[in-house]
Structures are given as C-alpha cells and as structure tokens.
Amino acid sequence: MDATELKDKAETWLRADPDPATVAELREVLARGDVADLADRFAGDLEFGTAGLRGVMGAGPNRMNRAVVRRTTAGLARYLKATVPDVARRGVVVGRDGRRLSAELAEDTARVLAAEGIPAHVFPSLVPTPLAAFATLHLNAAAGVMVTASHNPPEYNGFKVYWGNGAQIIPPHDKGIAAEIARVEPANQVRLLPVDEARARGLWNALPDSLGEEYLEAILRLRVHGRGSDSLRIVYTAMHGVGGVWMERALARAGFRHVHVVAEQHQPDGTFPTVRFPNPEEPGAMDLSLATARRVNADLVLANDPDADRLAVMIRGQDGALRMLTGNEVGVLLGHYVLARGAKQAAGATPHVVTTIVSSTQLGDMARELGAAYDEVLTGFKWIANRSLERERAEGTRFVFGYEEALGYCVGTVTRDKDGVGAALVFADLAAWCESRGTTVAGYLEEIQRRFGLYVSAQRNFTFPGAQGAQVIARIMEGLRASPPARVGSRTVRAVTDYKKGEKLPPSNVLAFELEGGGRVTARPSGTEPKIKYYFELKETPGPGEPVSAARARAEAQLQQFIDAFLALARERGQPEVTA
CATH class of the missing domain: 3.40.120.10 (Alpha-D-Glucose-1,6-Bisphosphate, subunit A, domain 3)
Structure with missing residues (x-):
C-alpha cells in the first residue's frame, strides 16, 4: 500500500474506533506522517488463531484494542449461537489479568456477550488463567474468555478462548469464529449492554x-x-x-x-x-x-x-x-x-x-x-x-x-x-x-537419568518483528524445507518430517530433522510472538559408576556443537546474522 491508501485506511478506522485513546494515538501517527508505522498497523487484521488473539496494544486492525475485541467478541458470540444450542443457558466465563487495558477489554467482552443474549460469568477481580479455565469446566459454560498476554512484554495484551470442554479452541472452531468476526459490523456499531442493565437481566453474573x-x-x-x-x-x-x-x-x-x-x-x-x-x-x-x-x-x-x-x-x-x-x-x-x-x-x-x-x-x-x-x-x-x-x-x-x-x-x-x-x-x-x-530433587532427577538416559536440550529463538519480520521467518522456513540438510555437523540426517503436509498430525508449519545416533532439531515459527524457534535434543548414557555431572558435561558440549552446526546451515538458507 502507498501512503495515500494507508491514510484512507486509517481514516476509515478512525470513524469506527470507539476508544478516544486509540483515536488520539492514530491521529498523532497521521500527523507526523509515519508511513512505516501505518503500514505495520494496517498490514492486516490481528489473526484469530492459536490462543485467540494476542498482539501489541494500540490503534489499528493489527493491534490489540477495544475495537478489535468488541468485534472479536461479537463474532465469538454469533458463532456460539450458531453451534451451541444451549449457549443462552450456559453462558461464557470472562476473566482478566493485571495488564494495562485488561479491565476495559474484559468489561467490553462481557457487555457484548450480554447484548447478544449470552450470560457473562464475570470474575470481579484479577484471576490466574488456570482459574478461568477451571471455571469454564466447573460451571459447564459454553466457552471461556481470559484477557491476558501471558508472558509477553508489557506492551502486549490478548484474548484467550476456551471451548466448553475446558480446552483451548482447535479446528474447526478457530476458523469458524474467525469467519464470523470477518462478518461483524464496524466496531462503533457493535452493541454493548450497559452493565446495570445486564445485571438486572441476568446477563452479567459476578462469580x-x-x-x-x-x-x-x-x-x-x-x-x-x-x-x-x-x-x-x-x-x-x-x-x-x-x-x-x-x-x-x-x-x-x-x-x-x-x-x-x-x-x-x-x-x-x-x-x-x-x-x-x-x-x-x-x-x-x-x-x-x-x-x-x-x-x-x-x-x-x-x-x-x-x-x-x-x-x-x-x-x-x-x-x-x-x-x-x-x-x-x-x-x-x-x-x-x-x-x-x-x-x-x-x-x-x-x-x-x-x-x-x-x-x-x-x-x-x-x-x-x-x-x-x-x-x-x-x-x-x-x-x-x-x-x-x-x-x-x-x-x-x-x-x-x-x-x-x-x-x-x-x-x-x-x-x-x-x-x-x-x-x-x-x-x-x-x-x-x-x-x-x-534425598533431594537433584538426586531424584539423577535416579531417573541413570535409568532412562540423560537427555540434554536447548532452544534458540530469533525475533523478527513486524510485517517484514514475518517475511523473514517465512523465508527461513521455506529455505529449510526446499533444501533440507543431509548432515548436521558430524551426524547424518536420517529422517525429515514436514508437519505442514499433515501426514501424522494436523498440518502445521514445523520441520523436524532426526539424526543418526540419536538427536533431533525442530524448527517452527512461534504462534504468539514474532519469532522463529529452534529446538535441539541429544541423549547420552552415563557410564557405569560415572558421575552424572560428567556425562552431562560431555552431552552439553556435544549439544553446543550440534547447535552451532545447525545454525550455520540455517544462515545458508535465509537466517539473518542476528543474536538469539
């Protein structure tokens, strides 16, 4: 999109944004003419997927904000009414953590649900995510929503969705909800029931x-x-x-x-x-x-x-x-x-x-x-x-x-x-x-390792933010997919599993390389952060009478060689020279 198209999109967004704070924020971006910032905010809609929604807070469809959450809740409510016949009896649990904007997003969620005729079972104070998951099961709710961005940095927030079985949503529900969200009217036209009216009508229940x-x-x-x-x-x-x-x-x-x-x-x-x-x-x-x-x-x-x-x-x-x-x-x-x-x-x-x-x-x-x-x-x-x-x-x-x-x-x-x-x-x-x-926990772990083997593992993450970062991550994955390594260091790759093909599990953008003699490296983009992640594992067997600490030192040295060799191969296939 050129600068004119971006400005038009921003003006359209501003007309529908119900939150004065994000309206002021976006007007400031327009005033300073920051085309790169606009391009990122309007690169697309924040994707509803792995854990509902999660993203940086701010104005625009590619951000977490009250406009996005109102439309998302309306889409979720309409999908529930279409697929769960007794949703009006069972209702939806709504919880929140202590992040910035969590209180407002949780209240908007409950009010939109109430306006759709779905009772909101609302935690009146901050709760852990496991308690919201527990409540969804315990109350036999049709779904649960937890406003949280889990472990992300402070500029993030999110909208996590549980199905009535207490588990996070999987296909086809994620796609069905996303399709309903796409059909929702502009955010300033989404109905919200006043809290007092929702309470009086039994559509806002404080847990x-x-x-x-x-x-x-x-x-x-x-x-x-x-x-x-x-x-x-x-x-x-x-x-x-x-x-x-x-x-x-x-x-x-x-x-x-x-x-x-x-x-x-x-x-x-x-x-x-x-x-x-x-x-x-x-x-x-x-x-x-x-x-x-x-x-x-x-x-x-x-x-x-x-x-x-x-x-x-x-x-x-x-x-x-x-x-x-x-x-x-x-x-x-x-x-x-x-x-x-x-x-x-x-x-x-x-x-x-x-x-x-x-x-x-x-x-x-x-x-x-x-x-x-x-x-x-x-x-x-x-x-x-x-x-x-x-x-x-x-x-x-x-x-x-x-x-x-x-x-x-x-x-x-x-x-x-x-x-x-x-x-x-x-x-x-x-x-x-x-x-x-x-004994101690360390002693117990050594008992397990002597019996079942000493497994050492490590992870390396590389962050590539924004729309350009997403393209970098895609290029790395496609480079590994198009030209999988035959060897990693001194070890031969004996099998490559491309989970995108969906042969054993549902299709997912994940590649796994298994090595002769034991060992595995797995590559995947994060589902919640702008990262590509590499997972490494090797197994070592402590010798008779050998201290586990000595076997661990040997295994970790081998693991580091393994990691260095694989990252060199990844750089040949599109991985930029950055620090993990």
Whole structure:
C-alpha cells in the first residue's frame, strides 16, 4: 500500500474506533506522517488463531484494542449461537489479568456477550488463567474468555478462548469464529449492554469467591505425597502477575511452613518494573528470585509467569549450587512422579501422558516402560488437552499429565490447560517426598537419568518483528524445507518430517530433522510472538559408576556443537546474522 491508501485506511478506522485513546494515538501517527508505522498497523487484521488473539496494544486492525475485541467478541458470540444450542443457558466465563487495558477489554467482552443474549460469568477481580479455565469446566459454560498476554512484554495484551470442554479452541472452531468476526459490523456499531442493565437481566453474573476456594481444594487433591514440610525452604515469585495470593494460599494449606516471596515482584503490575520480558525463561527474569534464594538459603524456587499458567523451577544441585531446571527436566520429573507414584496408587483406567513434538522424547520412553498410554502432539496446549479428551472418549484412558517444554504443565483434569499454580503445588509435593526419603530433587532427577538416559536440550529463538519480520521467518522456513540438510555437523540426517503436509498430525508449519545416533532439531515459527524457534535434543548414557555431572558435561558440549552446526546451515538458507 502507498501512503495515500494507508491514510484512507486509517481514516476509515478512525470513524469506527470507539476508544478516544486509540483515536488520539492514530491521529498523532497521521500527523507526523509515519508511513512505516501505518503500514505495520494496517498490514492486516490481528489473526484469530492459536490462543485467540494476542498482539501489541494500540490503534489499528493489527493491534490489540477495544475495537478489535468488541468485534472479536461479537463474532465469538454469533458463532456460539450458531453451534451451541444451549449457549443462552450456559453462558461464557470472562476473566482478566493485571495488564494495562485488561479491565476495559474484559468489561467490553462481557457487555457484548450480554447484548447478544449470552450470560457473562464475570470474575470481579484479577484471576490466574488456570482459574478461568477451571471455571469454564466447573460451571459447564459454553466457552471461556481470559484477557491476558501471558508472558509477553508489557506492551502486549490478548484474548484467550476456551471451548466448553475446558480446552483451548482447535479446528474447526478457530476458523469458524474467525469467519464470523470477518462478518461483524464496524466496531462503533457493535452493541454493548450497559452493565446495570445486564445485571438486572441476568446477563452479567459476578462469580463468587467460593469458586476460587473450590479450585484450591481441587489442586490440593492432585498431590501424591500429600504432606508438606516444616523445613523445606521455598522461594516463590509471581513475576508481577496474578498468581501470588493463590500460590501462597495453596502452599500454606499444603503444610509448607517456610515460603519466602520475592517482594519486589509479588503484586500485580502490568508495567513489569523489574523485568523487561516477564518470562522466567528470559535472561535476567529470575535474578531477583535467585538473590532471594541465596539470602534465605532456599532449597527450591518456584516461579509463575504473569498469568500463572506457566511454571519455572530452580533447585539445589548435587554440588549445592542453585540451578534452573529446563522445561523438559521439570516435565520429566513431574511425569515420572505422577506415573511411578501417583498412577500406581489409583486403580482403574490406563494412565495417559501427552507432550509435544518439540519437547523431550524422554516422557515417551518412561511411559512405555511404566505401562502408560503416550502421545506426541503439535505445539500448543490446546492439542495436549484435546488429545487427552479424544482418548478418554475412545479408549477410556485416564489423563494424568501433560507438558510442553515452554514451561507449561497440567497434572490431572482440574483444568484442561496448563496450570502453573497446580503444577507448582505438585512440584513442591515432589520436593517434600524427596526430603522424606532422605534425598533431594537433584538426586531424584539423577535416579531417573541413570535409568532412562540423560537427555540434554536447548532452544534458540530469533525475533523478527513486524510485517517484514514475518517475511523473514517465512523465508527461513521455506529455505529449510526446499533444501533440507543431509548432515548436521558430524551426524547424518536420517529422517525429515514436514508437519505442514499433515501426514501424522494436523498440518502445521514445523520441520523436524532426526539424526543418526540419536538427536533431533525442530524448527517452527512461534504462534504468539514474532519469532522463529529452534529446538535441539541429544541423549547420552552415563557410564557405569560415572558421575552424572560428567556425562552431562560431555552431552552439553556435544549439544553446543550440534547447535552451532545447525545454525550455520540455517544462515545458508535465509537466517539473518542476528543474536538469539
């Protein structure tokens, strides 16, 4: 589009934008004649997909704002009325986190639903995403909406949608909702019912505190060991998010007497003043947690992201030093604990565990030996949850655990999505069990690695923002697809899986390269951020009597060589020279 076309689009948007703040913002962009900024804002509509909507806040169709959310909610409401006959009885759950604009977006969502004749079950205060997921199931709602951008930087917000089964939406619902959104009238013509009128007509129902109590009781029942600790020292950070009060209550009720919160990050604050990127995986995000842990001599550090659906863990290593566990290590620990301890205590259906194609293959190795059903699915917890539901219906399996390496874990069926609060509680329970048997979490992990192998993994992410960035990411993927490497370093590529073909799973823009002698690298664009992601894994077997630390050092050196070799190949196929 040239400058004239962009200006015309902007003027059309301004006439329909109901929010004076974004109207003023866009007029300022027009006044300074910033064509590049306009081009990005009007590059297209913010895509409704993997987790509903997520994007940078601001004016324009390629941003998160009140105009976009009103039209999105109207499209969702109309799709629900067309596909869910009793939606007017069941209603839709609406929750929000502590980000900027979350309160306004949640209120707009509820008011549009009410205007469409759909009751909105509204959380009156900030809640973790897992509680919104729990409420969708617990209330038998037709759907759920959580206004959150999870772990994204402060300029982002989002609109996450759950279906009535409690899981995030998958095809055909995502496409059906998107098609309805495309047909919605301009935002300033979308009807909103006044809050007082919605309440009077039974179309705005404030959810009671008792619902949160029921959630806490449900996650407390997930524990395997079931006893807290008078001596285990735990540090917890909410990362400026909404998990703090819930995690404190859960750990206290579970009997953990020495819980120290990271005070600087404990209260919800959508500006995230101590971290640029409130994701525990990002460099520097855990610095305050580490400092607190050193001060109180902590045994365990638990961290949620801002909407508390993810969990990060630090433990004391066998050498006494604190170290961050990888997402795969947390998944392997929880998976083994639930399968080897919890699943044996429960009679009946075959236990079922699920992970993703970019997570460690070790969960599958353990599941096969421990007599559990196992699945690998596409990236995204929606696929984990929906696959567990499919096998429950078809085979009568019992879902006990699912995880993705990006710090997402779900124990049991309290929610059908990742739950950083419930998973943190079960991990603390695991640590207390280790303590009761005279070992540590690090010792337990080594027991697993000696039995099932030492898997080392790493991820490299490269960010390319904006419309031009999307083109760069597409060029990299197509370069790898058109000319897949025959070797990575010293290892031959024995198989290439192009998930875009949809041969084993639904089509997805993902490539996996499996190597002779063990090893895998997977490439995919992020579904929620302007990134391309590479996932690497190698397996090493500790020798008889060899310290696991020595085997780990050997494996990590090999992994780094593997990573360097693959990134060199990626650069030959379109990867710009940038830092991960």
